[in-house]
Amino acid sequence: MPTYIMAIETSCDETSVAIIENGTVIRSNIVSSQIETHQQFGGVVPEIASRKHVEMITWIIEEALKVAQLELSDLSAIAVTQGPGLVGALLVGIIAAKSLSLALDIPLIGVHHIAGHIYANQLVHTLEYPLISLVVSGGHTEIVYMEAPGQFKIIGKTRDDAAGEAYDKVARALGLPYPGGPFLDRLAQEAEESIPLPRAWLESDSYDFSFSGLKSAVLSVINQAKMKGLTLNSGHVARGFQESVVEVVVEKALRAVKAYGAKQLILAGGVAANRGLRERLTASCEKLEIPLLIPPLNLCTDNAAMIGAAAFLKWEKQQFASLDLKADPSLSL
Ligand code: KG4
Numbered sequence: 001m002p003t004y005i006m007a008i009e010t011s012c013d014e015t016s017v018a019i020i021e022n023g024t025v026i027r028s029n030i031v032s033s034q035i036e037t038h039q040q041f042g043g044v045v046p047e048i049a050s051r052k053h054v055e056m057i058t059w060i061i062e063e064a065l066k067v068a069q070l071e072l073s074d075l076s077a078i079a080v081t082q083g084p085g086l087v088g089a090l091l092v093g094i095i096a097a098k099s100l101s102l103a104l105d106i107p108l109i110g111v112h113h114i115a116g117h118i119y120a121n122q123l124v125h126t127l128e129y130p131l132i133s134l135v136v137s138g139g140h141t142e143i144v145y146m147e148a149p150g151q152f153k154i155i156g157k158t159r160d161d162a163a164g165e166a167y168d169k170v171a172r173a174l175g176l177p178y179p180g181g182p183f184l185d186r187l188a189q190e191a192e193e194s195i196p197l198p199r200a201w202l203e204s205d206s207y208d209f210s211f212s213g214l215k216s217a218v219l220s221v222i223n224q225a226k227m228k229g230l231t232l233n234s235g236h237v238a239r240g241f242q243e244s245v246v247e248v249v250v251e252k253a254l255r256a257v258k259a260y261g262a263k264q265l266i267l268a269g270g271v272a273a274n275r276g277l278r279e280r281l282t283a284s285c286e287k288l289e290i291p292l293l294i295p296p297l298n299l300c301t302d303n304a305a306m307i308g309a310a311a312f313l314k315w316e317k318q319q320f321a322s323l324d325l326k327a328d329p330s331l332s333l
């Protein structure tokens with residue numbers, strides 16, 4: 001009898017439910033995005049996010065079962081994102097997961113959202129340890145060393161904005177819709193020139209990141225152009241910004257692979273969808289003969305399949321949560 005884990009992800013603005021067979025086969029992965037609702041506010045409004053999750057969750061659970069052609073009675077366990085994320089949003093998924101676990105009398109598994117992003121790779125690739133994971137999302141930017149499955153050691157992290165957050169803020173300053181990352185990526189790809197912008201290398205031995213100085217540099221370029229009455233080419237700004245972000249994250253990740261003797265470099269998080277980053281990382285890893293794993297686009301941004309993949313490890317080790325599992329907005333990895 002296969003193991004079927006139903007996974008629920010509601011940490012931010014996507015209501016998602018997936019069913020994963022034996023840890024790697026995606027039987028269903030339903031993602032309902034609230035982006036259009038939040039777009040008019042220029043960012044995610046936490047209270048609205050929670051309400052939308054409440055409206056959608058039951059329907060998405062039913063849809064996940066229908067697409068997987070399974071019944072509730074077929075499920076082996078219920079996994080849910082415990083954190084980090086918006087507390088009200090997390091609570092909706094957690095309450096749904098607890099109710100199902102209690103009613104069906106099957107184990108409940110709490111999953112860290114970033115562990116999910118990392119393990120999205122396991123749905124399409126075979127992981128080999130030790131490995132380095134470059135995590136770049138809207139809320140996190142980290143270099144994680146993993147000596148074995150489920151062991152996470154953060155060796156570098158952002159000291160201010162996350163990469164996705166910086167993308168979204170710069171995109172907003174350029175008048176692009178929310179979330180601006182994908183729009184800025186497209187502009188950067190199409191631009192023929194780039195304006196020079198600083199690189200935040202920090203201390204020479206540091207794996208940490210900083211994006212707020214770069215963001216301020218972009219804002220200053222935009223303001224100066226405005227003051228002088230000049231028309232700024234948004235594409236040139238976008239390309240300059242993207243080059244600065246990509247150069248630093250790629251360089252630091254490659255240095256970590258070498259220093260830690262990693263067998264693989266795995267990319268994770270929403271910004272892993274960035275074309276500039278994927279291309280540069282692919283080219284550098286080919287040159288240095290470093291095996292690089294990148295999830296397909298639909299598994300880069302928030303989805304429940306990645307939560308199911310990470311949950312399977314806990315299932316194998318019988319690391320189950322009790323029914324007093326609490327949402328933790330700042331859960332550490
Ligand atoms: O991982 P994710 O879906 O949510 C979090 O856990 O934060 O990441 C969302 C972030 C947003 O900031 C979005 O703008 C960014 O990922 N993103 C991109 C691209 N696609 C999504 N950033 C740059 N280029 C992209 N193509």
Ligand code: ZN
Nearest residue numbers: 137270301302
């Ligand atoms: Zn995420």
